Each structure stands twice: as structure tokens, then as C-alpha cells.
Amino acid sequence: MAATNDSTPNDRPIRDLDELSALFSAAEKPVDQFRIGAEAEKFAIHTDGAALPYEGEDGVVGIFDALSDFGWEPERETPDGPVISLRRGNASVTLEPGSQLELSGAALPNIHEIDAEFQNHLRELAPVSKRLGLHWLGVGFHPLARQEDLTWVPKQRYAIMREYLPQQGAAAHDMMRRTATVQANYDFSSETDAMKKLALSLKLSPIIHAMLANSPFKEGKLAGSKSVRGEVWLNMDPTRSGLIPRIWQTERPTYKDYVEWALDSGMFLFKRDGKVIANTGQTFRAFMKDGFEGHRATTADFKLHLQTLFPEARLKNTLEVRSVDSLPSHLAMAVPALFTGLLYDTRALDQATELLAPLNLAVMNRDRLALVRQGLTAPLGEKRGVDYAQAVYDLASSGLSRRGRRNAQNEDERRYLKPLERLLGKAESPADDLTRDVAPGATLSATEIIARCRI
Numbered sequence: 001m002a003a004t005n006d007s008t009p010n011d012r013p014i015r016d017l018d019e020l021s022a023l024f025s026a027a028e029k030p031v032d033q034f035r036i037g038a039e040a041e042k043f044a045i046h047t048d049g050a051a052l053p054y055e056g057e058d059g060v061v062g063i064f065d066a067l068s069d070f071g072w073e074p075e076r077e078t079p080d081g082p083v084i085s086l087r088r089g090n091a092s093v094t095l096e097p098g099s100q101l102e103l104s105g106a107a108l109p110n111i112h113e114i115d116a117e118f119q120n121h122l123r124e125l126a127p128v129s130k131r132l133g134l135h136w137l138g139v140g141f142h143p144l145a146r147q148e149d150l151t152w153v154p155k156q157r158y159a160i161m162r163e164y165l166p167q168q169g170a171a172a173h174d175m176m177r178r179t180a181t182v183q184a185n186y187d188f189s190s191e192t193d194a195m196k197k198l199a200l201s202l203k204l205s206p207i208i209h210a211m212l213a214n215s216p217f218k219e220g221k222l223a224g225s226k227s228v229r230g231e232v233w234l235n236m237d238p239t240r241s242g243l244i245p246r247i248w249q250t251e252r253p254t255y256k257d258y259v260e261w262a263l264d265s266g267m268f269l270f271k272r273d274g275k276v277i278a279n280t281g282q283t284f285r286a287f288m289k290d291g292f293e294g295h296r297a298t299t300a301d302f303k304l305h306l307q308t309l310f311p312e313a314r315l316k317n318t319l320e321v322r323s324v325d326s327l328p329s330h331l332a333m334a335v336p337a338l339f340t341g342l343l344y345d346t347r348a349l350d351q352a353t354e355l356l357a358p359l360n361l362a363v364m365n366r367d368r369l370a371l372v373r374q375g376l377t378a379p380l381g382e383k384r385g386v387d388y389a390q391a392v393y394d395l396a397s398s399g400l401s402r403r404g405r406r407n408a409q410n411e412d413e414r415r416y417l418k419p420l421e422r423l424l425g426k427a428e429s430p431a432d433d434l435t436r437d438v439a440p441g442a443t444l445s446a447t448e449i450i451a452r453c454r455i
Helices: 017-025 060-070 111-132 156-167 172-178 191-211 228-233 255-263 284-290 299-306 334-343 346-355 361-377 385-403 418-425 430-435 446-453
Strands: 036-046 073-076 083-088 091-095 101-104 134-137 181-186 269-272 275-278 313-315 319-325
Touching: 017 191, 017 255, 017 299, 036 111, 036 334, 036 446, 060 073, 060 083, 060 091, 060 111, 101 111, 111 134, 111 334, 134 446, 156 172, 156 269, 156 275, 172 228, 181 334, 191 255, 191 313, 191 319, 191 334, 191 346, 191 361, 191 385, 191 418, 228 361, 255 284, 255 299, 269 299, 284 299, 319 334, 334 346, 334 385, 346 385, 361 385, 385 418, 418 430
Parallel strands: none
Antiparallel strands: 036 101, 036 134, 036 181, 073 083, 083 091, 091 101, 181 319, 269 275, 313 319
């Protein structure tokens, strides 16, 4: 296969690392243009507990066809390929490998608008869900399905990941097909701003994950952990997931530090002339140095590579926070609310950075599994998880108050944090509500799972 020409900057072979750092510099925005993007994944099951398949009128294909009535346009990887996502304006509906459905919302100025977009998405799903007998679950790990119960979404990247990732971590297929999350995306104004937000988000991730741990079931039974999803992610490819040690260990990290970390992560693929070329035998650094089958690494390849990295917080053209289990609709907006209050208010950003300064990487690695399993009652450094969580909540609340973005009822964005007050007061997470009055060893029916986990 002939190598790509270098007629545009994205297609030219990479000449030096400054070109890669410049990708992030090009994404910087003035503060008055900052927006928030939210991504919410969810599972669907039929009334009898059967998992949602990709194919068929009672599967993703049927759902996508029904959503076209609301103006959603199908997207394919090739002209005659299967539909793998929908787009409407700046929003999209995408699929994870096990047919988890994700609303990837437009970049919006406040959480009130994000919530309205999310609620509208659920309303659009309601008619087809009723017709097909589908129930949507806001939970971080599929509470019923075994691996053999799930189909594979026919996306080219997923076929490569399916073969490669299990070689790097035992939980790879569980990560791909049985986990779901709520994520949020943030802008940055400079290198200093971006890296300060990234460093803080990495430190916050285990704490906010424990606050909102919401996956206590596995195959219909209690799993003995507040977040099965969290345990899965602790057993993933360590070169492309986790807490990015280089950022913790650098006093004033730069874009180049993130680039250097990304270069040593293994590749999945790159594209030439619209075709996917699998390349799972090299790090990106080796691809830059040695090429692959006559192809040389380009900035376009690096952009694609960045999308295949899964740390708890990552940089692309925005900062993406990725640590939280999927949640029911009354809690889902707490994720962008917490991070917005902390990242988009200068005082809160500084105070949170100072608050978490005692938590070095060794401490976090030591206590992280306990946070996943026990939630906020787990130790964290010299304190308990709940002590840090309450302080983080208070700083986020103050930041949102200073932002002062109000809805038609004159409520500011703190309204989306309110559901956390009861949980924090008892050092509990949403998983405690899901498991209340469930006897150890009991097997839950599909009806009970739906009642407890519905979005």
C-alpha cells in the first residue's frame, strides 16, 4: 500500500515533538468562550433481562431507525457499512462495543442546558423503548449480562481492540462491553491552565469516583464492591489507562509531558485513504522512528492515537474527565457540576489543588482499590475518603455559586449537587441505595434489577 502524500500539515510526517504539543496549543480558547460537554452511557435490557443486541428491529438498529424521526442522521465508517452512530447538529449518539448507548452532547455554556439536552434524549428514546419493551439502566457495570450474552458492535476499531487489549489486561472485554460511564469535557486557555486542570482532575478522579460509585452488581448478584467498573479499570492496559504517573511526578507539567506519555502507549491503528490499518505491535514513538509498512507517522495519526488512550482524565482538543460510573438521571448532572465548579472557577481550582497536595501518587495507588470497593468509608492518606469528598463538594459548590449561571427558576448550577448531600452525610455512594435490603448471596430477578437500576 502506498504511503500517504504530505500535501497538508496533518498528512505530513511528523518532524519534531513540538508539532504534537502544538495540537493542544491550537485548542486553547479565551475564557469567555469556555463550554461544557457531557457524555452519558447507559445499558438497555428487555423486560425479561435479555441484553440489547446490535442487529435487528429489537436491537440498536431498530432504535437508530426510530430516532431518525427526530432528525438524527446515520453515520457509517464506509459508504456501504453498518450504521455505527447518529448525528444531529453538534451532538451525536454513539455506541460502545457491547451496544451501550451514549449521548455525546453539544458543547454548551452551562449545566442547565446540558440537563435539558439529556432529558430530551431520554424523551426521544421513550416511544421506541416502550414498543420494544426496553428499559434503560444508569449503572456502571452491566448488572445481569455475561460476556456470552452480548453482541459486538461492528465498528472497525472495536475489532482490533477485541483482539489486542486482552493481551494487555485481563479485564479488557469487560471494560469494552460491560462498563458504562458519565464523562465531561472542558476547555483551557493556555498550557499552564490545561496542565493544572489535568493534574487536578487526575487527583480528583478516585475521590469523585468513590463519591458516585454505582456498580455493585455482577450477573444478578452482589459483587462485594461499590464499583465493579472501578475494579475493571484497575485491570486494564497500564500504558494507556490510569493516573498518568508522569503528570504527578512533574512539578510544572507541560504539553510535552503529556505527549511523551502518549508516545509510549501502544497503538491500535491508523488510517490511510479512508481505510483502517491495524498496528498493534508498536508504540507511537516506535511508529514515529521506524514507520510501519512504508507509512510514516503524521499528526493526523497522533490525533487518532489520542482517542485510543483511556486515562482517568485525558487531553485532546478539550480536557476530558472519565472516572465516574454511569448514573441515574437525577445524579448524572452531578458529574459535570462537580468538575465545572472546580475547573471553571479560578479560586476553587487553586483551593482544590492545595487541598489535594498531600496526596502523592504512592498514597493514591495504595488506597485506590479500597476506594473502589468500600467507597467513601475507605482510608485516603491520613484521612478518610469522605473527608476529602466533603471538602471537594464544598469547593465545587462555592465555584458554581460564583459562576452564577441561573435557569428560568433562578436556580444556579448548585441544584445538580443537591442529591449528593444526603449521601455525603452518611459517607455513602449511590451503590448503597442500589443494594439496600439485598440479602448477601441473593440472585436478583430482571424485574428487581430494572427497578433498582433504571436511569
